[in-house]
Amino acid sequence: MSVDSKAWSSIEDSLHRTLTWYRVPLMGIATVALVGFITSKSAFWVGAPVALLGELVQIWAASHLHKDERLTVSGPYSHVRNPMYIGRLLLGLGFFLMTWNPYLIGGYVCLFAVYAHFRVRREEKRLNEIFQPDYQKYCSEIRRWIPSFKPYSGSESRRASWKQVCANHEQINLIVLLLILGAIYLRIDRFAHVHWPI
Numbered sequence: 001m002s003v004d005s006k007a008w009s010s011i012e013d014s015l016h017r018t019l020t021w022y023r024v025p026l027m028g029i030a031t032v033a034l035v036g037f038i039t040s041k042s043a044f045w046v047g048a049p050v051a052l053l054g055e056l057v058q059i060w061a062a063s064h065l066h067k068d069e070r071l072t073v074s075g076p077y078s079h080v081r082n083p084m085y086i087g088r089l090l091l092g093l094g095f096f097l098m099t100w101n102p103y104l105i106g107g108y109v110c111l112f113a114v115y116a117h118f119r120v121r122r123e124e125k126r127l128n129e130i131f132q133p134d135y136q137k138y139c140s141e142i143r144r145w146i147p148s149f150k151p152y153s154g155s156e157s158r159r160a161s162w163k164q165v166c167a168n169h170e171q172i173n174l175i176v177l178l179l180i181l182g183a184i185y186l187r188i189d190r191f192a193h194v195h196w197p198i
Helices: 003-035 041-062 083-097 102-131 134-141 162-167 170-190
Strands: none
Touching: 003 170, 041 083, 041 162, 041 170, 083 102, 102 134, 162 170
């Protein structure tokens, strides 16, 4: 490894640790700020289903995911390598669609693409170390982002498990999402005249 790649790896590790530590408060602040841009009921009814679809994709993925225990090749993972991130993209996109602001929507998609690229690259390196050579075979058949109609040749016919959803804490995300959507609708319906000081 060259000096430049070591320096970049160190910067990447530092940034990853910082974002991991501050991600919950940052997401909370971003959500509150974003709500200030949401004032249209019609936009809400466009964005809310997209956000819910994203969360359902995440729940489906979480119902099959056994982190670091075994290579997950059932459910959505038998068709695409990163269903959880696809769900996250849709979840966030739903909120940004509610703003009706093309700059915010475009900015979100670009930032998410950068975030997902670095996060997935790190995870794929770790998975390759833990589950080789099975993971290499899996990657040779299943694409990173574009789902395949044909399932992975080594896929497992496991059923979705709510117990596994809870083990991955995805039920908490569902509850938080429903509360936020309820709060946004209440704000639009009852307090549409109130504007955030931003």
